[in-house]
Amino acid sequence: MAHVHVIRILHATFGIFGNVFGILLALAPMITFKRIIMKRSTEKFSGVPYLMSLFNCLFSAWYGLPFVSPNNTLLTVLASIGCALQAIYVLIFLIFAPKKEKFKISGFLFLIIAIFTIVALVSVLTLHGDKRKLLCGLAFAITCIMMFGAPLTVMRQVIKSKSVEYMPFFLSLSIFNSSTTWAIYGLFGKDPYIIVPNLIGSLLACMQLILYAIYRDRKKKLDVEMEGSIETGLEKTQIDIQKNMETYTL
DSSP states (O other), rough: HHHHHHHHHHHHHHHHHHHHHHHHHTTTTTTHHHHHHHSSSSTTTSHHHHHHHHHHHHHHHHHTSSSSTTOOHHHHHHHOOOOOHHHHHHHHHOOOOOOHHHHHHHHHHHHHHHHHHHHHHHHHHHHHHHHHHHHHHHHHHHHHHHHHHHHHHHHHHHHHOOOOOOOOOHHHHHHHHHHHHHHHHHHTTTTTHHHHHHHHHHHHHHHHHHHHHHHHHHHHHHHHHHHHHHHHHHHHHHHHHHHHHHHHOO
């Protein structure tokens, strides 16, 4: 009994840590959206990652409900906060995006809400017990993997450009902390629908951190080379000016 009690405590503890890391991760895009509001333009930013995050948060919140998956209330708490934040991000994006992008985001948003509504209604009206948990768990796991898979394009860009400029270190670290914590939470709760997608997320974030370690020196080298080029250019300009002055004096 004591062993079971310890596992329950660890399960709850990692759930709380998961909420902290998850909220920090959800707040990370605020810098981007502050820039969008100030410039009143979405520039070249894509709204799809925030739609995918909203998609995942909806299914996460649903999966954590007691009548779907017992003992996962902490997941619902985090996902509910995430839903609110992602909905705000999507709304801001819709306000400041170009007309063509607005139609695209609106279409995706309608599709996401439609899919979630259908799955939720089917799970409540036609399924019970393990079958309900299976459907909602699969939906949660798939959307989670899709969300974590979004940075793959950024990783490809880092390898091609040999620069980590477009892959912020703290964002990658936040994803690693959050996904690893939730994977451990899933292990203590013996829940494969939480374990598998978060292990994949942790692995992808780890790969991003490795890429950052490989190419960060390259970025510093490029910065130094650029500074050196500027300095050399300035020196050359000063020498030319001096020669011109000497010629003028003679």
